[in-house]
Amino acid sequence: MPRSLALTILAALVATVLGACDPASESGQGEGAGWIALTGVTLIDGVSDAPIPDAVILLEGDRIMAAGPAAAVSLPADVEVYPLPGKTVIPGLVNLHAHVGRAEGMAYSLDLYSRERVERDLHAYLHYGITHMVSLGNDQAPGHAVIADQRAGRRQGVQGARMYTAGFGFSPPDGWLLDNPFLNRPSTPDEARTMVQGEAAKGVDLIKLWVDDGRGRLPQFSPEVSGAIIEEAHAQGLQVLVHLYALEEAKELIRRGVDGLAHSIRDHPVDEEFLTLARERGIIALPALVGHGANLAYADGPDFLDDPALPLLFADSVLEIMGSREYQEGLASAPNLARTREDYAIAAANALRMHEAGIPLGIGTDSGPPGRFQGLWEHREMELLVDAGISPMEAIRAATLNGARFLGIQDDFGSIEAGKVADLVILDADPLDDIRNSRRIHQVWMAGRPVDRGTGAP
């Protein structure tokens, strides 16, 4: 066989194999893209304790083939090289508590929930490098339809962050979120089990439970009913995240098997009993400081409204109102602000104590309502964790690998390592110097391609 022909056949074989290896394409496009190397970057891979200077990230199709110091990564001959000197790369961010699809200007209502608004919000998340988000309660059919399209690799479903849903969620009859029709409200353990089975049949990814008596104003689930919800969720292979406020309720729920706390404990400092229990049961904690501190941030004079992406992604009316002195002074003089401040101080101290006790923290933000900006809010949560005393490296890990582990997707996501999907956030400055540099985004890559942040389409 002439040498040139042999080479042609070899090349064709390689192309076939590479094409076949291209996993049923995340991006829904499927062609075996060539090798790409991002070089000269500072790499924060999500697992190492220190950044890797002058690193190379080698991609093939939607996957990372190698990532590490330049000296340790050998490049194939036909690689396309993108030198990115001065840039820092972190993994795509994972938010475990947020809301989508129901804001329009300053209006916020479940009646507004639509596919168009869900996709708009997923686009905002991806613009800021949030590649995975969990919508924690009150999702309706259009949200489920977006998820189905995303997971089938249909193009319209990949124009934003990958969405996970807790479906409706669970709150007691006449309890928290009064008048909200998109909730399960069981009054007995049997009803609870049937309703969890209904959620599982809808294909939810997890179960959301509201345990909050509104500081004594509202009825609460009995331990038997919340226990039945958790038990049945586990029987269906679903984890349970809980909205809560109080320390003793957190202990009770952890004893009954809850998998994570979607808010901070805000009534008391966490104690040894809680820390031991939480550690032994392996729960994740989402402090949601940015959610609990939202009114404080506006009352004290927000320092984030000049973020350049806000006018691209959010309504002028919202930015105008949030930036107005009337709004900010209204919050500053609100009678409950002092209480919010006390609660926040407890929440921030509890985040640090849990972290120091070895309880994994994740990012949950409750972003979604007007002025709680999807995408930006997740970066602010990292900032507030750092303000609370957690290192920037650990805040980034909370926002990446810890979230991926909770979702059980850590083999594919959550860090920049060989074999994982290439979800990358490329930054103009190093977030270890100042965590606010995580917002200085040069590019977002999803599944091996740069995202068009104007439209959100990869």
Ligand SMILES: [Zn+2]
């Ligand atoms: Zn929420």
